[in-house]
Amino acid sequence: MTDAALRRFAVAINAETLALAWARQEAAPAGSVVVVDHEISPRGRLGRLWPQPPERTAVLAIVWRPALDANQADLVWLGASLGLLAAARSIAAGREMGLRWPDALVDAGERRLGEVRAEAQLGPGRVTSAVVTARLDLDELGHPDRDAVIAAMVEGLAAGAAELAADADGTRASYADACILTGRRVIARLLPRGTARGTVHGVDANGRLELVSSTGFVERVPVDNLDRLEMPAS
């Protein structure tokens, strides 16, 4: 990575804000990375705050320019999640990890190790750019060297972007394999209201979560419509 494609800040509102401005106002090329050592407002999906303090967080935002139709924008979440998973596996080799649709990286006990957020910019009928923000919890990963973790994240997310560009169906299949929810019954609380229930079958061609009922009825949940996922009591 060249210096021109990486900007590092000691303190900022958050990495996403800077990467979005770079992408929009300066036409940042695909792969441009913003690293922030101390985010004042680390926001994830739905603007929810990342709960860990800056000293135990590795965060970056990276500009993607995927060739996707507008209705496929949710695929960016999948590619980003797979990229973060690859990064975490390279850092903590041998540790069991998985993905929880749409944004979380979790360990075997389903504790959150990291998260992604994808902000897609749409043009006429297509995605013009996307800013992927990824965060890892350094303490949970047992890896205090932030720079090494950042380097692994850059590499992992670049690989995630490349896989998505080369084979979106492959990304979907890889995601379904890595998703801890696959085969489980879940309750999806939706926005602005409503609920969908079913067994997670995977993700569809547009990156939406597919829930299948016992009678074969399929419901698809877009990322933006999800408030939260719950597991039924029985």
Place this chain on the structure above:
Amino acid sequence: MSTVDSGDPVATAEAFLDAVAWAEHTTVWELLAPTARVAVLELATRRGMDTLLAARLREGTAAADERDDFLADLLHGLRAEVVGVDLEALRCVLGEGGTTVPGSVLVHLVADVPAELGDAVPVGRIEVVRSGGRWAVVRLDGAS
């Protein structure tokens, strides 16, 4: 073929609610009383459904995708009756009065609240009737 225990009005109401919640579309249709199915199809026809399609659905000869599209709309309509209600926290209790069909009974859907706030809150009702040797659903009403 019925796979649901519909030998008791409360159990039938619970099964229906569960089927609506978990999108078990064919079970929802199966648990509806014949009169309710006719009423649903008549309403759908008034709202623009092709009459031949309605006939196929009534006779059970519709293609799977036709049936699924129709039942998807039905499910969404039924869910709209109980939107905002936490279905996991509901209880079904046998009630009285307000029925629309001879011989039917009302099962009230109630949500428990903390004791200091009073009795359980009614959030809807399901009317069920004995039909063809089993209990079947006539209608689902939300509280609103």
